Amino acid sequence: MDAIRVTGNGPLSGQIPIAGAKNACLTLMPATLLSEEPLTLTNSPRLSDIKTMKLLLESLGSEVTLMNDGQVIAASSHDVNNLTADYDIVRKMRASNLVLGPLLAREGRAVVSLPGGCAIGARPMDLHISALEALGAEIELKDGYLHADAKGRLKGAVHEMRFASVGATENFLMAASLAKGTSVLKNAAREPEIVDLVQCLRKMGAQIEGEGTSEITIQGVDRLGGATHRVVTDRIELGTYMLAPVIAGGEVELLGGRISLVQAFVDKLHAAGVDVTETENGLLVKNKGERLQAVDVTTEVFPGFPTDLQAQMMAALCTANGTSVLEETIFENRFMHAPELMRMGAKIEVQGGTAKVTGVERLKGAPVMATDLRASVSLILAGLAAEGETVVNRVYHLDRGYEKLEEKLAAVGAKVERIAGE
Numbered sequence: 001m002d003a004i005r006v007t008g009n010g011p012l013s014g015q016i017p018i019a020g021a022k023n024a025c026l027t028l029m030p031a032t033l034l035s036e037e038p039l040t041l042t043n044s045p046r047l048s049d050i051k052t053m054k055l056l057l058e059s060l061g062s063e064v065t066l067m068n069d070g071q072v073i074a075a076s077s078h079d080v081n082n083l084t085a086d087y088d089i090v091r092k093m094r095a096s097n098l099v100l101g102p103l104l105a106r107e108g109r110a111v112v113s114l115p116g117g118c119a120i121g122a123r124p125m126d127l128h129i130s131a132l133e134a135l136g137a138e139i140e141l142k143d144g145y146l147h148a149d150a151k152g153r154l155k156g157a158v159h160e161m162r163f164a165s166v167g168a169t170e171n172f173l174m175a176a177s178l179a180k181g182t183s184v185l186k187n188a189a190r191e192p193e194i195v196d197l198v199q200c201l202r203k204m205g206a207q208i209e210g211e212g213t214s215e216i217t218i219q220g221v222d223r224l225g226g227a228t229h230r231v232v233t234d235r236i237e238l239g240t241y242m243l244a245p246v247i248a249g250g251e252v253e254l255l256g257g258r259i260s261l262v263q264a265f266v267d268k269l270h271a272a273g274v275d276v277t278e279t280e281n282g283l284l285v286k287n288k289g290e291r292l293q294a295v296d297v298t299t300e301v302f303p304g305f306p307t308d309l310q311a312q313m314m315a316a317l318c319t320a321n322g323t324s325v326l327e328e329t330i331f332e333n334r335f336m337h338a339p340e341l342m343r344m345g346a347k348i349e350v351q352g353g354t355a356k357v358t359g360v361e362r363l364k365g366a367p368v369m370a371t372d373l374r375a376s377v378s379l380i381l382a383g384l385a386a387e388g389e390t391v392v393n394r395v396y397h398l399d400r401g402y403e404k405l406e407e408k409l410a411a412v413g414a415k416v417e418r419i420a421g422e
């Protein structure tokens with residue numbers, strides 16, 4: 001299995017282009033199931049998760065072609081001929097559950113395996129199930145599969161979620177777009193990826209209002225058409241690379257970045273003493289050469305601090321001046337990077353959902369193990385400023401979420417290379 005070797009190499013300088021958002025693309029792709037006409041996505045990221053979603057859609061009868069080195073996805077679902085999302089594909093990626101709403105809305109039935117994905121908590125499906133049940137679906141769990149039946153056509157309804165789940169909001173939106181009548185989703189998720197999905201659905205003919213707020217109204221239509229849509233910038237890839245100069249020193253411009261995508265994160269960087277400014281082409285992050293100040297961070301749903309940037313922020317705070325308290329409120333098991341960072345000399349105490357990080361002057365390179373997607377990249381970031389060599393093993397998670405990581409970091413002067421690992 002591949003490993004990544006990082007050698008601490010001093011300040012970085014240059015530009016890093018930010019790709020289209022993995023999490024937006026993974027919900028836009030299943031939207032093809034809602035229409036017989038073609039859906040074209042541009043600015044799509046080149047990631048293994050995208051290939052997994054392609055395989056899943058193809059297994060249902062969609063045609064999916066990756067063009068322009070994977071940056072354009074042409075999907076067409078004129079003939080959906082299988083309504084079962086198989087365990088073998090779904091277990092690789094939790095976002096596979098996003099075919100449930102569209103299949104149910106278009107075909108009236110769907111059988112979807114319970115998902116896998118990162119090992120960062122229980123990640124149940126109850127919010128998806130109750131959202132789709134509100135639209136009239138009957139859903140039963142049999143042999144590890146959810147068997148869903150719309151009993152004809154889904155019916156518009158008012159539904160309030162107990163928690164603003166991203167995936168459940170997406171499934172509800174796609175399903176309600178083809179339901180009979182009006183639906184209102186209360187306590188909806190507000191993430192930029194949801195706004196992106198709605199903008200694409202609207203191009204396909206959906207009638208939706210309120211995206212980006214916690215109440216979304218959907219007027220169901222009889223059919224949806226084709227569309228061409230540009231995938232929104234990946235705010236998690238953006239935030240991750242913003243931390244590269246913060247950790248290693250220097251000045252890096254993140255092309256395509258906007259502060260509004262990562263406001264809560266930028267607020268914390270400012271509080272820690274980092275300079276972030278908007279430029280004509282993106283965001284410029286400067287580390288003035290001083291040690292970062294400790295800051296406390298609590299993960300929250302958007303517009304709060306994203307859970308998907310918590311591990312990377314922890315890597316940065318390991319060498320801050322003072323003690324930072326990081327609280328994880330979205331996933332219950334998301335500090336698996338902490339023991340690995342401690343192998344590099346970090347001082348971290350984890351208790352339940354809270355991690356206390358006391359900054360040390362410098363980390364030391366070590367062999368470490370990637371445990372999930374964001375944890376893997378946090379170890380690479382930590383390695384950028386560590387003394388000596390850090391080898392991050394089991395990096396297959398990384399390929400799920402970061403395209404051309406070695407190239408992007410090498411372009412700003414980091415010494416990062418892929419090697420054959422254990």
Ligand code: UD1
Nearest residue numbers: 023026095122123124125126127128165166167308330331
């Ligand atoms: C999405 C993102 C993921 C990100 C997460 C939170 C994609 C493909 N993935 O995941 O990168 O970390 O949002 O920002 O977009 N929950 C339930 N019942 C449910 C569904 C979720 O209890 O039916 C819980 C989960 O266990 C978790 C929390 O809600 O603790 C957040 O999950 P959710 O917002 O649904 O995240 P995902 O859509 O899976």
